[in-house]
Ligand code: HEC
């Protein structure tokens with residue numbers, strides 16, 4: 090096994106259950122820095138080429154909604170993308186070139202962007218089954234309305250695109266998203282494609298918070 094692969098494996102094993110906030114970039118740990126949304130707007134300019142100025146991404150599932158997401162969640166994902174802990178070849182060079190302060194600032198800015206209730210939705214035919222699965226298996230972590238939990242780096246799911254969530258769940262089930270939550274992966278392993286479709290359908294219809 091190549092040294093780089095071995096290192097990646099050790100890293101994946103060491104950090105599978107708890108995430109220790111890797112000092113990602115020049116200037117230390119972005120989670121410990123105060124983010125400045127105004128500066129973040131400038132940093133975000135280059136990101137908007139893919140994520141759009143609105144932060145709403147694309148309903149086709151290629152680009153997630155980043156608008157209104159919890160600041161700490163956004164930072165964790167950028168750190169993971171930067172370290173290769175979450176595979177994202179298209180964004181990797183951009184994450185690589187960011188300083189810790191730029192991560193904190195852009196996260197603060199993305200958090201201020203408004204969610205849209207016009208996110209990509211599922212067929213609507215599987216909402217009932219999906220809702221039952223969500224209540225049983227997901228609500229305890231992601232919250233009754235998909236609000237997530239910033240202190241635990243649990244993403245907000247309301248307002249997210251159906252196709253993005255469906256794809257992420259498939260990738261987590263296949264073990265392809267290395268930074269996925271270990272306890273969540275245990276749950277999703279038992280899901281069929283139909284279960285994944287149904288739960289994503291229900292989640293795509295979670296109410297979006299009023300003030301966002
Ligand atoms: C070349 C296109 C591209 C550019 C430029 C880009 N991203 Fe991304 N980004 C992506 C893709 C694609 C994903 C989703 C990857 C996946 O599906 O796993 C993503 C995911 C993310 C996520 C994780 C969201 C979530 O819900 O987990 C964050 C945060 C993010 N990007 C922030 C940024 C910031 C900040 C910048 C600018 C510094 C940026 N991105 C620039 C393509 C891009």
Ligand code: HEC
Nearest residue numbers: 153226227230242243244254257268269270272273276288
């Ligand atoms: C034990 C807590 C826990 C449970 C239970 C759980 N999740 Fe998660 N989920 C998380 C965490 C933590 C993350 C973020 C992982 C990371 O850091 O990348 C996440 C990420 C996600 C994402 C990706 C969001 C994004 O922006 O990329 C989706 C979609 C998701 N969960 C859906 C579900 C569904 C559906 C269920 C139930 C079948 C579920 N989760 C159960 C903790 C949980």
